[in-house]
Amino acid sequence: MKLQERNDQELVHLYLAGHEQGLEELIQRHKSKIYTSIYLLVKDQYLAEDIFQDTFIKVINTLKAGKYNEEGKFLPWVIRIAHNLVIDHFRKEKRTPVVTTGDGxxxxxxxxxxxxxxxxxxxxxxxxxxxxxxxxxxxxxxxxxxxxxxxxxxxxxxxxxxxxxxxxxxxxxxxxxxxxxxxxxxxxxxxxxx
Amino acid sequence: MIKTSTPVTNLPAHDNFHPGNATDESLGEADQQFFQLLKKDLNEIATQPANSTIEKLLRYSRSLK
The missing domain is CATH 1.10.10.10 (Winged helix-like DNA-binding domain superfamily/Winged helix DNA-binding domain)
Known part of the structure; x- marks a missing residue:
């Protein structure tokens, strides 16, 4: 079966079995939705890249540690991680978002x-x-x-x-x-x- | 300056509402129709991260083996 035909859960299993293509397909499949969600919240392309990267580092670490709760759907789980990182960022910065002209x-x-x-x-x-x-x-x-x-x-x-x-x-x-x-x-x- | 409004009450303005099953239909007909129209444009303004970011992530994952 082609990777594109597999559902998220199957790709997670593939990745956990040592096949890196599972992770690559998951990232390719959802990168736009996740990145856009982050970008439209933080309004900065470079900051969005950083938060996207940190999000998937958490995803990778959680999966590799065997701590992923398979009851949930993959995308909502990743969006939740991204959302928390955005909140953390604004807490650290102690400021509200400012509109910039920078565009993705x-x-x-x-x-x-x-x-x-x-x-x-x-x-x-x-x-x-x-x-x-x-x-x-x-x-x-x-x-x-x-x-x-x-x-x-x-x-x-x-x-x-x-x-x-x-x-x-x-x-x-x-x-x-x-x-x-x-x-x-x-x-x-x-x-x-x- | 365009002013935006925030909810005074969060109760939907229609009957037969069951919060646990809330879907786009729970938004009411006008909002649901507007959201449907908006979706196409929301898809078109979608952006994506740089390939280099994804390559870094894949390298990171491989390094954990």
Missing amino acids: YDIFEVLHFYDESMEDRMVREQTHKELKAMIHLLPPEQKEVLLMRHYGDLSFKEIADITNVSINTALGRMRYALNNLRKMMQTKELSLKN
Whole structure:
């Protein structure tokens, strides 16, 4: 069976049996979701790289020590580790996140959009730039719920557990995040394409 | 400056709500639809770490053997 066809749990078992490809596939499979979740919280490409690296060092150490709890799903577990490291970072820095102009690179920028006109492409890029700026403007607790729900595919219960709030609160924060984004888009006359 | 709002109450504004089973549907129809539209753009703004970071991690893992 190809590595790409194996589920996360099988890849973990493969890795624990001494096959490094198991870990490589897990990282390749989830790197974008995990890195983006970190990057949109810390707003700094280099800091996001460091936290991504520290996250997987913890993952590797826990797996190698045989301490991974197989009852949980792999991605939510890694997102939880990343989230805790982001919190640790802000605690150490004793500051709230500051909006910077530094940007990561978009995955899709490296792809070619042959069927897209120059004008469409410029509009799309502008929309993405605005969207990132709007996400940065969300209160941190709303932003983390939105990012965990979308990129981490975490349930509201899992998000509630990670952030130490009730499910109602997690759900409420998500609704406010969406409402705030919608309001900001209306203010900027920005619309999402179907 | 765009002002964002924070929840005064966290109770969803619709009936038949069961917190333990909360899904995107629990958000209500309007928010759910907006989130569906937003997902495409959220995917498109996704970024990824440098290859060198991943190579470092794989080297670290191999070094633990």
